[in-house]
Amino acid sequence: MIEMIDVWKTYPNGVMALNGIDVHIEKGEFVYVVGPSGAGKSTFIKCMYRQEKPTKGNIIINGKSLAKLKERHIPYLRRQIGIVFQDFKLLPKLTVYENVAFALEVIEESPKVIRKLVMETLELVGLKNKARFLPDELSGGEQQRVSIARSIVNKPHVVIADEPTGNLDPETAWGIMEVLEEISNRGTTVVMATHNKEIVNTIKRRVIAIDGGRIVRDEKRGVYGYEETPDPVSPR
């Protein structure tokens, strides 16, 4: 499903974010990616949907090699992957409905199908009655639900979440986890970078720990592992 083969990433400013990553994630798996700030979690995740391009090595997603991927084919890769961001990344001038529908407009779905899928998905994340609201009018947890709805509305095989609970209070975070678990139970592969020790230790799933740009631990039913207080200022 997702395979990384000897992936290296050095940023133009000299920061070596990834130093030889090998990983294999099966279809339907739920994977936590943990590690201290600056360990390379975000780069690891961004390489999967090609926001960053590895300096060396190859990534294979759904049997497609990203190394040979042309610039203009990147959008088609991203349509197969749902992405959930820490800062939600909702379009501020579009309503909840329009934000979720955008992912379907992009693939030129018919308005009828769009309507049906968007309403179904909003129901799944519990926001059916807020479809006409603007992102500004929602709480952080609700905005993240919209972001999740957008990421899954076109039924991707993989959902990648980069610290989806990073900006949310603990209670809201659990609500988000429920939604992600539900998605996982439907057979979607979920990769989630997180700083939330409590979540990782409670909902036990595969844990990949990254430090210094390398995988230092990979356990089937792992724990968060090391003591570290999440950054008080929103970690990135």
Next chain:
Amino acid sequence: MRKGVFTGMRKLRTLSRHVKEGFKSLGRNGWMSFASISAVTVTLLLVGVFLLLLLNINAIASQIEDDVEIRVYLDKTTDENGQQQIEKELTGIDRVSDVRFVPKDEGLKELIDSLGDEGEVFASLENENPLPDAFAVKTVKPQDTPVVAKKIEGIDNVNKVEYGKGTVEKLFKVTDTARNVGLILIVGLLFTAMFLIANTIKITIVSRGKEIEIMKLVGATNGFIRWPFFVEGFLLGVLGSLVPIGLLILAYQFIYEAVSVDLKTVFIQLLPVYPLMFQLAGLLIVIGAFIGVWGSLTSVRKFLKV
């Protein structure tokens, strides 16, 4: 076949979506759209004013230049054969467009007419006309007059060649300068307009850079993102050109009516209101639309690299 119809329908649907989005975006970014449209309005108004000025300067200069002709006076002894010979030679000269015979009677009449009241003095001369027969020669381009005049001087039986030497050269210098200055002004103004408008649009789009980035991350192709911006830029340009067009038509009509009577006494005419106004309107809309689209698309490009 079925598939072809399907994708055709899908393309059409997407296109109408892009057009709708372009319109909606104008409204969503209300003040920014207003700023861009105002920039287009102000600059196109300036462009329009100078364009009308230039076109009229050009027209008036041409009218004045067209009055320039070469008068070829013949030796009084020239008989009909010699006359025909000269006419033949005149028409044979390069860049001569028109040769007209002016018998001495007609020449005197023209002279008296041109002098107005003072011409009465010459009226008594009508019986013993001192003027020789002449030819009036026009050149293809008025600027060729001096060269052609020089050639005519070499023809046998030609007594005198007159075209207002000195004055004509000065006139051409003035009209040429007027044209060139006008042209430079227009070109300079057009460039200024392009950058002013494009920059205003750029500012409004830069503030939406994050949105474009998000669209890319959700899987939109560059084309999908560009189309609504294309429509939006087009609308900004066209909407911005409407006010200048309206104002210029009103103003030009007013000026034309106020001035044309006075100008007629000196045999000068402004360009008639129509079709000039249709041409101006068309040109301003095209310039506005072009600059709007150009400014919009070049601004978006920067944010598509996600």
